[in-house]
Amino acid sequence: MLTERERERYRRQIMLFGNEGQENLKKAHIFIAGAGGLGSPVAYYLAVAGVGTLTIVDMDTVDPTNLNRQILHTDRDIGKKKTVSAMEKLTSANPDIRINAIDAKIDEDNVAQIIGNADGIVDAMDNYPVRYLLNRVAVAKNIPLFHGAIRGFYGQATTIIPGKTPCLKCIFPKAPPKEVFPVVGATAGVIGTIQATEVLKFLLGSGELLASRILVWDGLAGRAEEIYAERIPCCPACGSCGTETPVGGKK
């Protein structure tokens, strides 16, 4: 049940999806991997929308070079753990939700456990090795994965529904090379808010997800386009002839 205070806070979106939709958001638990460029807008918008429980994971400390895009963190947070800074901002943005901020490096040993029974996993990472780990857990536990990635003025987003859409490894079988990537904060804003929108649509059961479609954002050209994606029958992560050991394969 929503409190009077919640009905007031969310009034303008209850106009869109009713008390029932808002209650669905309140009951939900979303896992956000990364409190950086993408994680910042994702976490802010899911927090203020009233998603009841957010778990956000990051291992880093706020650095001056983060501040052009990572809007969870401010100048006075330099040197703080990102989880501490994120917790402060999100709690003040919406004190009515529960936030778990976990200061950890996501790895093979902890990934399944820290994701737990979340209703959705948001990929706000900056590297493919960890993305592939999130993907394996998403597939093993049948949890949707909301992918986003950015570089410069460019970005991409897609929503992975295990068993229905291609998984991340079907779509991107090989990782792009590692680099210190150039980026402008506004690009993280575009892609992060698309990911947050996907999460809300999924939790509300409304609209059409970016399923089997990669939204490709070209900020320089001012264009959003789509690329279609298909499952790979022998995908090592989600195919029936899988070769990867599933991580935490218990649902």
Added chain:
Amino acid sequence: MAVKLRFFAKFRELLGTDILVPPGEGSTVLSLVRDTARKNPEGYDAIFDEKGNFHEFIIVMRNGKRVEHADAPAARVADGDEIAVFPPVAGG
């Protein structure tokens, strides 16, 4: 009629996009993209390795279907086809 080449992101900056190329006799996905990319050495290097194969992380599609890199040298193209060349990005 021609083949339409769509480049995305950085490839688009370097090479343009929606380029119409009349396919020659025996044109393939690989040969068509390679010939088009040659007009800009930086664009070429962004797409191809030193052996002239697609960098392994690049996504190549023909008419909305993925073309496996190993198949690209033999994948014939015809008038009306659309080839998309997309570099996934990694940042967050």
